[in-house]
Amino acid sequence: MPRLSWSILLILTLLLAAAGCSRQEEAKTEHPKATEKLRARVVVPDNVKGKWRAVKIAVRDKESNTEDIYTVNIGYEFVVAGSQLRLKVENFLPAFIMDGTKMTSASNETRNPAVQIIVTEGGAEIFEGWLFSLYPGTHAFEHQRYNFSLVDFIPAGKKG
Known part of the structure; x- marks a missing residue:
C-alpha cells in the first residue's frame, strides 16, 4: 500500500506541475506587454x-x-547631402529632465537643451534618441562616417 501511495503522489505532482506550466504559457501569450521593456x-x-x-x-x-x-x-526631416541618411526632428525640450519613464522640460528656459531625433539609412531606422547641446557626448549617435550635434535652437516667431 505505501508503494501505491507514493506512485499516486508522484502522478498527482506531475499532473499539477504540467497544469501549472500550461497556465504559465497561457499567461505569457495573453500578456506579452508584461515582459516588454518599458518605453x-x-x-x-x-x-x-x-x-x-x-x-x-x-x-x-x-x-x-x-x-x-x-x-x-x-x-520635419532632412537628408544628409551625399548619403542615404535621413534625420527627423521629433521634439525639442529646452530644459530636458527625465522623471522615471517620462522625458519632459522643467521650464521654457534653455537650461539643458535637447532634441529628439530619428535617423534612418536606406529606409531602415538606425537610431532614435537625443542630442544634448550642453553634453554632446551623452548617448551620442554612433555612425561610421557622420557625427551629429545640436548647436542652436530657434524660438517661434524668429527667422533664421
Missing part, C-alpha cells in the same frame, strides 16, 4: 509647446573632415 514617453509641457520653431544640427563628415549645419523645423 519612455515624451511630454512637451504646455509652456513649451509652440514656443520653438527649429533647431540647428551640425553634421560632421569624418571622411572629408567637413561640417554642415542644417536648420530643421521641429517635426
